[in-house]
Amino acid sequence: RSIKSLTASSSSHILRRGYASEAVPDRKVAVLGAAGGIGQPLALLMKLNPLVSSLALYDIANTPGVAADISHINTRSEVYGYSGEAELGKALEGADVVIIPAGVPRKPGMTRDDLFNINAGIVKGLCEAIAKHCPHALVNMISNPVNSTVPIAAEIFKKAGTYDPKRLFGVTTLDVVRAKTFYAGKGKVPVAEVNVPVVGGHAGITILPLFSQATPKANLSDAEITALTKRTQDGGTEVVEAKAGKGSATLSMAYAGAVFADACLKGLNGASDVVECSFVQSTITELPFFASKVRLGKNGVEEVLGLGPLSDYEKEGLEKLKPELQSSIEKGIKFASQ
Numbered sequence: 005r006s007i008k009s010l011t012a013s014s015s016s017h018i019l020r021r022g023y024a025s026e027a028v029p030d031r032k033v034a035v036l037g038a039a040g041g042i043g044q045p046l047a048l049l050m051k052l053n054p055l056v057s058s059l060a061l062y063d064i065a066n067t068p069g070v071a072a073d074i075s076h077i078n079t080r081s082e083v084y085g086y087s088g089e090a091e092l093g094k095a096l097e098g099a100d101v102v103i104i105p106a107g108v109p110r111k112p113g114m115t116r117d118d119l120f121n122i123n124a125g126i127v128k129g130l131c132e133a134i135a136k137h138c139p140h141a142l143v144n145m146i147s148n149p150v151n152s153t154v155p156i157a158a159e160i161f162k163k164a165g166t167y168d169p170k171r172l173f174g175v176t177t178l179d180v181v182r183a184k185t186f187y188a189g190k191g192k193v194p195v196a197e198v199n200v201p202v203v204g205g206h207a208g209i210t211i212l213p214l215f216s217q218a219t220p221k222a223n224l225s226d227a228e229i230t231a232l233t234k235r236t237q238d239g240g241t242e243v244v245e246a247k248a249g250k251g252s253a254t255l256s257m258a259y260a261g262a263v264f265a266d267a268c269l270k271g272l273n274g275a276s277d278v279v280e281c282s283f284v285q286s287t288i289t290e291l292p293f294f295a296s297k298v299r300l301g302k303n304g305v306e307e308v309l310g311l312g313p314l315s316d317y318e319k320e321g322l323e324k325l326k327p328e329l330q331s332s333i334e335k336g337i338k339f340a341s342q
């Protein structure tokens with residue numbers, strides 16, 4: 005053999021040994037609503053995640069095709085498709101993380117709350133199955149209105165006796181993704197370095213980006229901060245209108261969902277200092293659920309971090325969002341207790 009091929013084979017041997025001794029634990033991720041606009045690209049991104057060993061794709065229909073397609077990608081995880089309610093239990097069994105993008109999206113002119121009547125029922129059914137088949141999984145709720153679907157999930161889990169507030173998350177990562185992109189564009193700072201916490205909830209004015217805490221610092225006027233705040237709050241609507249009846253954000257949401265699920269997996273695997281914003285049970289304001297920075301660990305939420313110093317504009321925004329967020333939370337609780 006030539007020197008070149010010897011070198012190549014010995015280095016791949018070292019690589020293989022290195023990989024085996026790293027002992028990446030087996031992790032099962034289930035995506036519920038996997039054949040949908042978010043579900044499909046999210047399933048693709050989870051298939052690319054080396055922390056996933058088993059990927060369960062569940063929907064009421066069309067999952068065999070999505071699963072067959074994604075299963076041909078030469079990455080670590082085994083892919084399984086599950087179709088229809090009879091297979092939901094198998095999809096969930098042994099899951100470490102369950103991601104829920106099941107439900108109808110908005111059309112132009114609709115608010116997230118307009119989705120309540122359909123999506124509340126879907127989320128309720130799925131959460132009853134989670135309580136039965138994988139009560140210890142970390143649940144990543146994407147289905148809107150998140151401000152209500154997370155309290156619904158909590159109530160369903162309480163009824164089943166499985167509720168652990170450390171394991172239930174409303175996915176607000178897309179608000180953070182948008183805030184980072186818009187801030188970098190306006191402030192002319194490198195987007196990859198930008199950090200902006202987004203707190204509150206996930207609808208209209210309940211989305212409160214804290215640009216006063218954004219890094220790196222950009223020299224922005226009050227008017228520019230106000231415009232950036234509004235654009236972040238209306239980012240979803242911007243996409244709904246551009247898609248003109250064909251749905252809401254799917255690709256950027258899949259990216260955001262994959263970022264958040266990856267953070268959950270890293271936390272479960274014991275990585276240190278994994279922090280993401282999420283809508284969780286909270287005591288940092290008087291509201292029972294609130295989005296803020298959360299430290300993730302082996303049991304899910306390790307610590308709900310405080311709001312930090314707010315500008316006067318942000319303080320005002322915080323007081324304004326509380327009544328709407330409170331009523332969305334109550335609406336979810338009331339629905340689940342019927």
Ligand code: NAI
Pocket residue numbers: 036037038039040041042043062063064065105106107108109110119123126129130145146147148149150175176177178179206251252253254257
């Ligand atoms: P879509 O209509 O393209 O896909 C939804 C999928 O859910 C469909 O494949 C449908 O068959 C499936 N589904 C319906 N009932 C189900 C059930 N009982 N069990 C399993 N699957 C079921 O909708 P898209 O665009 O993927 O949006 C999904 C949800 O995500 C919507 O509620 C939308 O409002 C929400 N969303 C949330 C965002 C966030 O930032 N948290 C951002 C964008 C959308």
